[in-house]
Amino acid sequence: MPPKSTDRRRPTQDRAKATRENILDAAAELFGDRGIASTSTNRIAAAAGVSIGTVYRYFPDRAMIVAELLARIQGNIERRFTERVRDLADTPVQQLVLGVLEAVMEEMSTDVPLVRALIAGLDFYSSGMPELEVRLRLLVKMQVIQILGPGDDDEYDVLTFTIISACFGTVLRAAVLEDTRVRDEVIATTARLIATLADSERHARTTE
Structure with a gap:
């Protein structure tokens, strides 16, 4: 809910x-x-x-305050995400993913104690994050199609879902890390892994 x-x-x-x-x-x-x-x-x-x-x-009640703070973060994430995707059009997958991760991380790290409290106090599936995820998934899918070219829509859905899931998992955990150096390396590694996945998918289609 x-x-x-x-x-x-x-x-x-x-x-x-x-x-x-x-x-x-x-x-x-x-x-x-x-x-x-x-x-x-x-x-x-x-x-x-x-x-x-x-x-x-x-x-x-207090729950309404929590919901509003979460909605504020969600709105800022979506705005940063949209701006970063627009600016990173026609770029390699790794750079695109890295830019998206950094954009989301910028918002999540603006108030690390609050984010930590929200993550600890809320369940993902009742927090509204799934609704935000759906909106972001549409933006990512458009970029995936632009980068990889025409292909099977189901495959694009799977790849997009994988990218978004990996990004959410990384950001929600990395945002609360106190060592910014480790956090940056986690973001960079995630971008490389996702780019490798995308490149393998593209190579598999060209060799079929």
């Missing part, structure tokens, strides 16, 4: 928007420091400098 929508409580006035964002920022910092389960809405209200009633005006 995807994250709950907060659209019905999304304010339109600038002051209300600022208050809402302030609550989210306070919650993000607390989640990163204490974890989701150990952070109450009362503590979030105190950190944001507002009353508990103000928090409930925008978010009926």
Whole structure:
């Protein structure tokens, strides 16, 4: 089940928007420091400098705050991903994958404590990540077709699914690594492995 929508409580006035964002920022910092389960809405209200009633005006419970923070990360990932794919059109597979991984990692590493808390506190299949994955998969498939040329659509689906799964697995785990050197090597190695897979697929079709 995807994250709950907060659209019905999304304010339109600038002051209300600022208050809402302030609550989210306070919650993000607390989640990163204490974890989701150990952070109450009362503590979030105190950190944001507002009353508990103000928090409930925008978010009926803590789960809604978590869902909104996750949605914020998802939206930023999709934006970075789309921009990077557009800029990396007509490039070798390894460079394309590396660029995509780096774009997603940039967002995931902007607030490592929060990402770590979200990964620890949420189940992938109830977090909304599958919905994001489907949208990103369409973008990757278009690039795969552009790079490899005309071919079997089912094979492209399998290759695209493999690429996206490998990227998600790598990013979700590597984003919380404290050693940035190790993190960068993990990203580079994943890109090489995926490029090798794509090259082998392309070679297999040309030799059939």
